[in-house]
Amino acid sequence: MPTPQPGPGQVRLQIRCCAICHTDLHISEGDLPLPKLPIIPGHQIVGMIDAVGPGLSELKLGNRVGVPWLYSTDGSCQFCLAGNENLCEQARFTGYHVDGGYAEYCVVDEKSAYPLPAAFSDEHAAPLLCAGVIGFRAYRLSGVRPGQRLGLYGFGASAHLVLQLARFQGCEVCVFTRGLAHRKLAEQLGAAWTGSAEDNPPHPLDASIIFAPAGMLVPQALRVLRKAGVLALAGITMSQIPALDYELLYHERVIRSVANSTRDDCREFLRQAAEIPIRPRVQLYPLADANRALQDLKHSRLEGAGVLQN
Numbered sequence: 001m002p003t004p005q006p007g008p009g010q011v012r013l014q015i016r017c018c019a020i021c022h023t024d025l026h027i028s029e030g031d032l033p034l035p036k037l038p039i040i041p042g043h044q045i046v047g048m049i050d051a052v053g054p055g056l057s058e059l060k061l062g063n064r065v066g067v068p069w070l071y072s073t074d075g076s077c078q079f080c081l082a083g084n085e086n087l088c089e090q091a092r093f094t095g096y097h098v099d100g101g102y103a104e105y106c107v108v109d110e111k112s113a114y115p116l117p118a119a120f121s122d123e124h125a126a127p128l129l130c131a132g133v134i135g136f137r138a139y140r141l142s143g144v145r146p147g148q149r150l151g152l153y154g155f156g157a158s159a160h161l162v163l164q165l166a167r168f169q170g171c172e173v174c175v176f177t178r179g180l181a182h183r184k185l186a187e188q189l190g191a192a193w194t195g196s197a198e199d200n201p202p203h204p205l206d207a208s209i210i211f212a213p214a215g216m217l218v219p220q221a222l223r224v225l226r227k228a229g230v231l232a233l234a235g236i237t238m239s240q241i242p243a244l245d246y247e248l249l250y251h252e253r254v255i256r257s258v259a260n261s262t263r264d265d266c267r268e269f270l271r272q273a274a275e276i277p278i279r280p281r282v283q284l285y286p287l288a289d290a291n292r293a294l295q296d297l298k299h300s301r302l303e304g305a306g307v308l309q310n
């Protein structure tokens with residue numbers, strides 16, 4: 001691909017690294033309809049601004065910035081006006097509607113790029129931008145409060161960051177995952193209990209988040225959720241949810257999905273991540289090995305987050 005040139009209000013990033021996400025896998029394997037082809041995937045981009053277009057208001061040459069999944073919104077639809085820009089009718093996403101970070105360079109609108117806390121190296125900042133931000137939103141929408149019990153289903157890039165956030169806020173965290181290596185990492189990061197989705201945690205949970213794209217987990221998670229507990233579904237897609245006995249949902253249990261994130265989610269999460277500080281576990285790959293990295297993600301061979309490096 002030719003090196004892109006920034007237009008008005010845009011910056012060009014010399015990309016340092018880009019973390020990989022299940023959504024990239026769904027895009028590259030055709031699970032999602034693609035609005036643009038060819039498309040460069042990647043929406044957890046860390047880069048240095050090496051060229052600027054006219055009319056910038058905040059960013060400058062040489063700034064280090066991150067680019068997340070939410071790329072742009074119209075600012076005028078009913079959802080934007082209500083503060084739910086993550087649901088914008090005209091939302092465009094990085095690495096989906098516009099070329100993303102599996103590349104040496106990308107061009108983005110200035111307002112889609114966020115300065116990154118100095119506390120994080122490039123490789124550690126990258127997974128914060130989707131795994132972290134979406135996990136943060138799912139955590140918020142689960143309604144779990146400090147001191148309560150939280151369940152996490154699937155233990156990949158997002159869950160290992162949410163676990164650290166939840167522990168910082170004094171939550172007791174139970175992690176449901178098949179992989180023994182994933183359970184070990186969860187315990188190292190402070191999980192109170194680990195097991196598989198069929199197992200019973202020591203106590204009913206106040207809230208749970210499902211990260212794995214497996215609909216069969218929904219009845220299993222409801223089974224150990226307390227009355228009026230919230231089950232948040234964090235994925236962009238999920239296999240079919242099996243038929244449920246109403247008893248699993250009765251007593252005011254809530255199932256809700258989580259879609260994208262807002263600019264405020266991104267800013268607020270980056271601030272909190274630096275304060276805690278969250279320590280992402282990363283597995284590094286050269287950019288040329290992107291396909292191998294995605295296959296490792298697909299087959300649960302990653303510890304924490306996979307990151308492509310230039």
Ligand SMILES: [Zn+2]
Nearest residue numbers: 021023130131
């Ligand atoms: Zn993502």
Ligand SMILES: [Zn+2]
Nearest residue numbers: 075077080088
């Ligand atoms: Zn909108």
